[in-house]
Amino acid sequence: MKPKTPEFAAPSDAAERRAVVPVVCYPPETLTPPNLKGLARLRQSAKKTDEVTVAPRDGACIDVPAGCFFRIVSVEGAQVGDLNIWNSADLTERFYSGKTRALHGTHLSTGDRMWSSFPTLRPMATITADTLDWYGFDAFGGSVHDVIGTRCDPYTGQLLSGTSYHHCCHSNLTRALADHCNLTLSDAEAHVHDVLNVFMCTGFTRDTGQYFMKASPVRPGDYLEFHAEIDLTVGLSACPGGDCSQEHSSDATTCYPLLIEVFDPGKAARAAHSPPAPSSYDRTHGVG
Template sequence: MQIDQQTPDWYRARYNQLRDQALQSENTARPAATPIEMTEASVLHRETIPGGWYWSTFVPRGQALRLINTSGNNGVSVMLWNADDLSERYNAGDTMKLQWTTCLTTGRVLFSDMGRVLASVIGDSCGFSDTLVGGSTPQSNQRNFGSASLRNTRNNLRLTAGKYGMAQHDVASCITFFSHISTQADGSFKWVEGDVHPGAHVDLRAEMNLLVAVSNCPHPLAPDASFAPAPVEAVRWQAPAPAADDLCRTFSEEARRGFDNTDILFA
C-alpha cells in the first residue's frame, strides 16, 4: 500500500480512525505510574530567575530540568532546541497533532519539527500548560499593562537565540507552563482562574542534548492587574534511566515512533 497515493475519502477515514483511537486511549484509565523523584543527591545546579527575566542552560540527554513556580506566577515560558543542531527546535503544532491533545502534562512529550522527542514531561504538579497562544509580546504588554516597554517572552527568547548565534526565525512558538487556557466554542481563548498555586513544579527530562530557554513573564492572557512576576526557580538534576514501562515512552503509538526516531541518533 502506498500511503501517499490514496483517495481523499481514504485519508478522511484514516484520520477519523486515528482520532477515535486517540480519544479512546485518552479516556481509558491507566495504572498509576511510579513517580520519578528528584533527590538532593541528584541536583546538579540551581538557579533563581527574577521576574520578567530569562535564563538559558544546556541539558544533556538523560538529565532533567525542574521549574518551580515559587510564588504562583501566571505562566513561565519555555523554548527548546537540539543543542547538537540548533536548526531543530520545539514545534507546538506537531506536539499537539501527534498526540491528539493540547493537555501537555505528565506522560506527554515535546516534539521537534523533525518528528523527534526533545523532552518528556515526567512530573507536573500543576497540570496546566498552554502551547496554543504563545508567549507575551510588547503588544500584549501594552494591552494588559499599558506599556510595550516591559520585558516580554518574545524578546527574551530572541535575546537567548542571539547569544547562541541564532536569528529571529529560530524562535518558534513556545510552551508556557502554569497557564490554564480554555478554548471557547467560537475558537477564542480564555484564562481559567484558580488553578495556579505557589510551589507547583514541572519536570522535563531531556531526550536529546538540549538548549533550553526559560522566560519568567506572565502569560499574555493572564488576569494579572499589574506586571509583577515573582522569581521562579530552575533546578537541573540527573534523572534515572527510563524503565521499560516508562510512562512517556509508552503513552501512545505516536510517542513510541518519536522515541524510535530520537534514539537512533544516540545508538
C-alpha cells in the same frame, strides 16, 4: 466579541450534519509510550547539578544533557512561563508545538512528549511529573500547560495598540538565547518558536472560539518536570502577565521569578540512555 450572525440560512439537514461523530486526526496508539515507572526509578537516584533563576519579565537558558531531568518550579508566587527547547548541537531542531498538540492534545501533562520540528520529528523531552495534574479541565474548558497559544510578542502589541514593549516572552527568549549561545539578536530571534505555556490556564470560549486565559492555579512549590531525550538547550521566560489573570505584555501586573533545576542520574545512566532516532521518512517527497 459577539458571536457572528450567519449570512446564510441553515439547510434542512443542519442538525444531521452537526451530529456527525468526530474522528481523532492523529490516533496515538502506535506511538511507543514512555517508560514512566523506569524514569521514576531513575529519578530517585538523580542529584541536582545545576539551576538558573528566571527573573520576572525576563528570560534565561540552561543546558540539559540527554538522560537528565529538568524541573520548572514556582518559587514565590503565581507565575506562568513560556518554554522553548532546542537541540543543543543544532538549534534548527526545536520544539514543534503544533504537531505536539495534534499528537497529545491542547494541554500537556505527565506522559506527554514535546516533539521536534521537521525533518527530525522525534521526542525531545518527556513530561515525568506535574503537580497540577489534578486540575484537569474546568467548567469553562480551561486547563494548564497549553500548546495552543503562541507567546506574547512585541509585533502583535505594535499591531493592536501601537506600543513597543520589550519584555514580552518573545523578546525575553530572544535575549536569553542570544546571551546563552553568543548570537546576535537577529540570529537568535530566528530560532525562537511557539511555546509550551507552563502553568498557564487557557482554553477557547464556547460561543466565539476565542483563545482565553484565566488566573493560573499554580502556587509556590508546584512544578513541571521533564526527562531530556536529547541534549537540550532550555529557554524560559517569566511572562510579564504574571498569573495571566488580567493582561500580558505590560508592567502593570505583579510578576515572580521561576526556577529551572537540572537533575543528573549519573554517568552510567546517561550512557545507557538511547536518544530517539530522527524520523525515518526518506525525504524524497514523491520525487525520483
